[in-house]
Every structure is written in C-alpha cells, then in structure tokens.
Amino acid sequence: MGSTDALYRPDLDDESETDIHPGCxxxxxxxxxxxxxxxxxxxxxxxxxxxxxxxxxxxxxxxxxxxxxxxxxxxxxxxxxxxxxxxxxxxxxxxxxxxxxxxxxxxxxxxxxxxxxxxxxxxxxxxxxxxxxxxxxxxxxxxxxxxxxxxxxxxxxxxxxxxxxxxxxxxxxxxxxxxxxxxxxxxxxxxxxxxxxxxxxxxxxxxxxxxxxxxxxxxxxxxxxxxxxxxxxxxKRISEKRRQRMAASQALVDGTANTTAESETPKLISFRDILHFPLAIWLICIICVTYYVAVFPFVSLGLIFFERKFYLPVTQAGVVNSLVYIVSAVASPAFGAAIDFTGRNLNWVLSGTLLTLFCHLCFAFTSGEIPPIVIMIILGLAYSILASSLWPLVAHLLPIHQRGTAYGLIQSIQNLGLGVISIFAGYLVDTKGYLLLEVFFTFCLSLSLAFTFVLYFWDQRHGDLLNASGAHRRSKPTVVVSDHSAEQEEEKVEAEPEKSTIL
Missing domain, CATH: 1.20.1250.20 (MFS general substrate transporter like domains)
Incomplete structure (x- = not known):
C-alpha cells in the first residue's frame, strides 16, 4: 500500500521550484x-x-x-x-x-x-x-x-x-x-x-x-x-500547491477542461487495520521484547553484579555498568549510516543479537578471562546495532498513517515485558543468584534469535522487503507491504511507489 503522507522527495533535490515558493x-x-x-x-x-x-x-x-x-x-x-x-x-x-x-x-x-x-x-x-x-x-x-x-x-x-x-x-x-x-x-x-x-x-x-x-x-x-x-x-501546504499544479498540467496535456486538483483525503487508521498488520510487525514486537529484557534489567542490576563477580570497587563498577549507554551514544549514528549504506537490516539485527548473546555467555561462564569493561563495550556496540537496524523496519512494512499505532504497539509490549521481567530478574537474584539470571538472559536472547530467523523466512517469501541491499533500495521506489489479503501477496502485484506530499 503506498503512503501519501511522506514529507520527503529525494528525486526533486536537484530541481528548481521557484514558481511554488520563490526566494528563500x-x-x-x-x-x-x-x-x-x-x-x-x-x-x-x-x-x-x-x-x-x-x-x-x-x-x-x-x-x-x-x-x-x-x-x-x-x-x-x-x-x-x-x-x-x-x-x-x-x-x-x-x-x-x-x-x-x-x-x-x-x-x-x-x-x-x-x-x-x-x-x-x-x-x-x-x-x-x-x-x-x-x-x-x-x-x-x-x-x-x-x-x-x-x-x-x-x-x-x-x-x-x-x-x-x-x-x-x-x-x-x-x-x-x-x-x-x-x-x-x-x-x-x-x-x-x-x-x-x-x-x-x-x-x-x-x-x-x-x-x-x-x-x-x-x-x-x-x-x-x-x-x-x-x-x-x-x-503539507506546499505539497498541496504542487499537487494542484501537476493536476492542472496533466489536464492540459489530456485536453480536458478540468484544471482543479482534488485534495487527497487524509487516511486514518481503524482498529480493524491493526488486525491486518503483517505478521512481520508481530515478529518485530517479539524480537524487541525478548532482546530488550536482556539489556535494561541487566543494567539495572549490574552495579552489584560487577562488585560481587569481578570484585570491582563501587565507583569503577558504576563506570563499567554505564558503558552500554556511553558506547551506544557514540556508536549508534555510525552504525545507522553503515546500515543505510549496506542495507540488509535483518543481517544487522542477527549480528546485534548474536553479539549480545556472546556477552551474556561470557558473564555467565567466565571469571575474568575477558575483562568486564571489554564485554560491556561489545554489549554497547551490539545494542547500537540492533536498535539502529530494528526500529526502522516498520517504515518498510506499513503506510505512514499506521506507523504511530505500530510504534505504540511495540513500545506497549516492550513495557509489559520489561515490567514483568524486571520483577522476575530481581526475584532470581534474591533467590538463585546471578548465574541463573544470566542463564535466563541467554534464554531470552535465544528466543530473539529464533524469531529473527522466522522473520528471515517471512521476508524471503515477501520479496526481501526488510533485507534488501542498500543499493537496491536506492535504485528502486520505496514500497510498503500491503496490510490486506494474502492473495495480493501471492499474486506478487507490484506495490505502488510511495508518494510524497512534497512534490
């Protein structure tokens, strides 16, 4: 389904539009x-x-x-x-x-x-x-x-x-x-x-x-x-003027007398649309929650973990525990630019999940062979990779008038998972210790890994919408998967290019 509300139009970056908005x-x-x-x-x-x-x-x-x-x-x-x-x-x-x-x-x-x-x-x-x-x-x-x-x-x-x-x-x-x-x-x-x-x-x-x-x-x-x-x-006001001009020009070419462009009626989401969200949206929800519950609750409990397992003083433990956020603040834009260039978002999601799983396995089954500061830097890089590659996937799947609801749905499920797992993680630490906590986190990440592979299979069946290369995306019109029947997907009808309100 093509979206008509995007506020970008890269194909016009080199064109003159002084007749629409002169001067500045x-x-x-x-x-x-x-x-x-x-x-x-x-x-x-x-x-x-x-x-x-x-x-x-x-x-x-x-x-x-x-x-x-x-x-x-x-x-x-x-x-x-x-x-x-x-x-x-x-x-x-x-x-x-x-x-x-x-x-x-x-x-x-x-x-x-x-x-x-x-x-x-x-x-x-x-x-x-x-x-x-x-x-x-x-x-x-x-x-x-x-x-x-x-x-x-x-x-x-x-x-x-x-x-x-x-x-x-x-x-x-x-x-x-x-x-x-x-x-x-x-x-x-x-x-x-x-x-x-x-x-x-x-x-x-x-x-x-x-x-x-x-x-x-x-x-x-x-x-x-x-x-x-x-x-x-x-x-959007400039967009409307451009649309009217183009409609008038087309009317002259066609030899018709109609030179007035009709404004497009803004599309609104309904609750029924949510039921027609593609399966990939729900898979992204699951990947998101099973990944994030292995990061944020760990950081919340990490200070005492580093003090007890690695015998770090409280000040040093605090610095090590905060490295996830410090590293991600620096690395996220760089990884985002790299993902834009290479494409293959699902490959990046898989890499981020595997690296995070590696970090938790190190915390669970090593005793200082790898310094905790190194593991936390890797965890910060992995978190940056996953966040920069996972969240943009919604834009490849849904038209703009449904994306706010989709992002809200993902964050709601994420909040539910974080709320429940935070309580459970605290219970595990109090009753079983940090080893069982790390085993639990590796289980969550294994689930995230499994559902990433499911998303791979879904994406291959639907024409590599999510895992296309950067060169392919730059050379092709932007399309989003239809949110309706599976018959349209089977017929492989080419989706309408995503239009912009800025012409």
Missing amino acids: GSSLACDPSRWLHRYLMLFFICFLAFGSYFCYDNPAALQDVMVRDMDLTETEFMNLYAFYSWPNVALSFVGGFLIDRVFGIAWGAIIFSLCVLAGQVLFGAGALANSIGLMYFARFVFGIGGESLAVAQNTYTTEWFPPTELNFVFGLQLSMARVGSTVNMVTMHLLYQAVGTTFRISGYKRLGAALMIAAVTCVYSSICASILAYFTKRA
Whole structure:
C-alpha cells in the first residue's frame, strides 16, 4: 500500500521550484523536498524528547539525596519508576492510535510534550510539598507523555525521511536519548548542590527546586514540538500547491477542461487495520521484547553484579555498568549510516543479537578471562546495532498513517515485558543468584534469535522487503507491504511507489 503522507522527495533535490515558493523558499534550507531542510528538521526531531529522557532518570541521579531528604524506603523510591512504566503497557498503544487517528502527528507531539512538562513540574511540586503521593501521580502523568512522545518522535522520523536514510536517523535519535540520560546523571547532583548554595535551602525543598529547574529541558522539548508542527504544516501546504499544479498540467496535456486538483483525503487508521498488520510487525514486537529484557534489567542490576563477580570497587563498577549507554551514544549514528549504506537490516539485527548473546555467555561462564569493561563495550556496540537496524523496519512494512499505532504497539509490549521481567530478574537474584539470571538472559536472547530467523523466512517469501541491499533500495521506489489479503501477496502485484506530499 503506498503512503501519501511522506514529507520527503529525494528525486526533486536537484530541481528548481521557484514558481511554488520563490526566494528563500526554493533554497536547500527552506524547500521541504530538499535534503538540507530535512536534516534541519532532524535537529528538532532529535531534541523533541530530550526533556523526557533527561527527566526520566532524575530519581536515579538523585537517589541518595531523594531517599534521605524525603525519608523514603527503597520500595517507595522504586515505585517512582513503577508508576511510570506500568500504565504505559496500554498507554503507549493508545497514544500511538491517538496520533494516527485523532490528534495527528503535530498536535499529538505538542500535547504529549506538555504532558511531560506538566508531569515534571508536578514532580518538583511534590518534592517541595514533601508529598510522595503527589510525586507518584506526577510520574504517572509524566509517563503518559513520555512514552507517547517517543512514539510521536518515531512517527515524525518516518514522515520526514525516506527508508534509505532511516537507519542513520534512528541511530542519531538513540544517541540523543543516551546523551540526555548521561547529561542528567552528570548534572543533577551539581544542580542540587548549586540550588542549596544559591538559595540557602536544604532538605526536600532543595530537592524540589532542583527538579523544578530540570523542567526547563521539557520546555525546550515543547518548543521543538511547536517548531516541528509549524514546518510540517508548511510542508503539507506546499505539497498541496504542487499537487494542484501537476493536476492542472496533466489536464492540459489530456485536453480536458478540468484544471482543479482534488485534495487527497487524509487516511486514518481503524482498529480493524491493526488486525491486518503483517505478521512481520508481530515478529518485530517479539524480537524487541525478548532482546530488550536482556539489556535494561541487566543494567539495572549490574552495579552489584560487577562488585560481587569481578570484585570491582563501587565507583569503577558504576563506570563499567554505564558503558552500554556511553558506547551506544557514540556508536549508534555510525552504525545507522553503515546500515543505510549496506542495507540488509535483518543481517544487522542477527549480528546485534548474536553479539549480545556472546556477552551474556561470557558473564555467565567466565571469571575474568575477558575483562568486564571489554564485554560491556561489545554489549554497547551490539545494542547500537540492533536498535539502529530494528526500529526502522516498520517504515518498510506499513503506510505512514499506521506507523504511530505500530510504534505504540511495540513500545506497549516492550513495557509489559520489561515490567514483568524486571520483577522476575530481581526475584532470581534474591533467590538463585546471578548465574541463573544470566542463564535466563541467554534464554531470552535465544528466543530473539529464533524469531529473527522466522522473520528471515517471512521476508524471503515477501520479496526481501526488510533485507534488501542498500543499493537496491536506492535504485528502486520505496514500497510498503500491503496490510490486506494474502492473495495480493501471492499474486506478487507490484506495490505502488510511495508518494510524497512534497512534490
């Protein structure tokens, strides 16, 4: 099924469009069909969720002072993450559906960025009032916005960029997410100390003031959402003018009197469409959850693991444990660009999964023969490879008006898996130890590997949509698999080239 809502048109990068938008409007920077304009929009897309990533781990960055200043138990502290995660088992999917069906991408991003801002402000207010109940509610509101804003970010990416560039762009997004988390970890303690010195406050009021100041990053994200909304609306307006001009020109060629182009009716997703998602979408969901549950819960429990198994001091253990995010922040854009050039996304997914499996086998069955810092660097590279190659696959399978829902579905299943496995992983460590935990992680990765092979077979049956080479993708029109009957697939009717609203 061809999509009609993409905001890219690489085939026009060298054409003059001064009759449509004269002056600056026809320049590389201002013409929405040109590559430079797309990459200027990428700046705002990358920072769209920066405030969410920065503030999400505010509790982790301030764990010691938060527990002390508010007299919290560890259970009460961990509930700050529980109130974020569990609602998003359903709300990520709902948020994606609302973006596709109700709000649209522009208003959806603005609304959810404001939810993130409101949640962070309430979080700071809860600390100022020494009210853990208000802070729980704040994290719930923050979670509604945060996960849905990530869906909006993914949808914007697939709307502005062709599939031949998506791997690099998703890699850059992942890098900015890790940068946000890292900056939070580095700066929040410094901010907490500066607030106390400057305003001469202490205790929970000092904590609340620091959290309020952190909300500035969410304001910046809301500004990015507004800028993206403006330029997206502008791009579609220019698209409509181009479409009318082309229809009028075609009418003259055909010798007809009809010179008025009819505007295309925007397509909206329905719940029935979800039932017709290709099998590959569900396989991607399974691969995603079985892979990510072997990474994030491991990092959450990794500090004590490195202290006990490798006898590292707490400071060094913390550095080693954070290497996954540090390495991925640097490596993800590079791997994304490499995947765009070579194509073969499924080969990269397979490589990332195998490398991660190798790392967990080393942690389970070696005792220092390979330094843990080396294993964690490999794990960071593997995580970068998988994330940069897996998430863009949705754009090869579904039209744009269904992608927000698909990304929301994947994130909902991922949140469900992470929530359940995090609890189970903690239980395994408490009752069986880290060896059984690593065996469990290798089992999860083996499942991910198995379903990757299933996706291979599906893709071969459907014409190598997902594992095409980079050269093939650059030489052929972008197509997406039909979301309807299997008979169309068997007939091998050539899909309509994906059109752009920017002509």
